[in-house]
Amino acid sequence: MAGRRPGGKGPSRIERERRAQLTRTTIDLVTEHGYAAASLARIAQAAGVTKGTVVYHFATKDAVLEAAYQQVLNELVADVGQAVDAVTAEQAPAAYVRRMVGHFAEHPKHARMIVESRLHQVSKDEDTPAGATGPARAERRQPLAALLTEARGDRSRAEGRDMRTLAVLVGGMIDAVVAEGLDDPTYDMQAAAETIVQMLEAELF
Amino acid sequence: MAGRRPGGKGPSRIERERRAQLTRTTIDLVTEHGYAAASLARIAQAAGVTKGTVVYHFATKDAVLEAAYQQVLNELVADVGQAVDAVTAEQAPAAYVRRMVGHFAEHPKHARMIVESRLHQVSKDEDTPAGATGPARAERRQPLAALLTEARGDRSRAEGRDMRTLAVLVGGMIDAVVAEGLDDPTYDMQAAAETIVQMLEAELF
């Protein structure tokens, strides 16, 4: 494990810089050549260091990829969270959709990183079937479902509506729009986001 | 290359059986332990043969996975195509959604296989960014987009609607429902499919 220093102080300056450099390089590698191309040797070569250096700072190859993924995810959560907190509960779902699509439109690399990680970042449990990311996946739609329930309030039109399914559907639409935008840079993701908002609000209000 | 026989007859009986056995084994491996676990050695071991045998019938490892994927895809296309052809143009989109979800609900293994292949089945071109599956991905939504355009006819409500985006959104909702169903077997995919149909027809008619 890296970062084991005597005194209880935080990571050293060069420790933080090296880790940041390596995660940046890893993100580039994964987004440009796929998860399979992100071997220790390639990460090291791309960063201009040796394999030993990479393993020294991260202990294992998976730790590097996990760190890269977490960084991307943290930025997304912070960005969307801020946008949602800035509006009323009623406007929150629309803000969520717009910022989610907007974030990925502004950071296509991050979108690719998350798409690539979705499948590979599965648990190491041998008995876990592929694609079943377990709790991580189940929690993916939960924040949106909570926003929807709050926004709905006690409106009659939305009575009996299944907020879980609505969250699943809206989440799927967002994923699809992002994927389409990655494939075709000329695709108008913002316009598609507005269509999602309209369909969502037709169901909610 | 396998199957090179003197006379212009089709593949031999044992050729067909071996290939079928190996593709079946490969599908099981990929769906249960992920694409990364589908190495030549593991495929051979699971099928009770040697690596050489596998390579003899398929020439390359990717050819095995491609064959497994194509078989799954062919069954899906045949099933959904038949369902769509059995109804009027107006009912076709709803039939598409229902059979798509139904097929994956009945064949969870196939759903996992397709999800796993989505990322890895990228072109071998070094310059192709990860996640960009090129033409294959662009064509994914085309059949649905065609159904939507035909079903819409000349209805006023649907005038100016972007059928490409609608196809992208509906496709994304289907993917999300299938993924949710894979993660949680108790999830009511059929009910979710009906919600998709309702939202779709609200946009179309």
Add this chain to the structure above:
DNA sequence: GTCTATAAAACGATAGAC
């Protein structure tokens, strides 16, 4: 604290025996 050198295993694919 950082690196070189290397170990040990798994990989895809081939050559050649039968």
Add this chain to the structure above:
DNA sequence: GTCTATCGTTTTATAGAC
């Protein structure tokens, strides 16, 4: 037509020099 044996590469990780 089918298999065994093996080649050459690449993988992750470690041991030890500096």
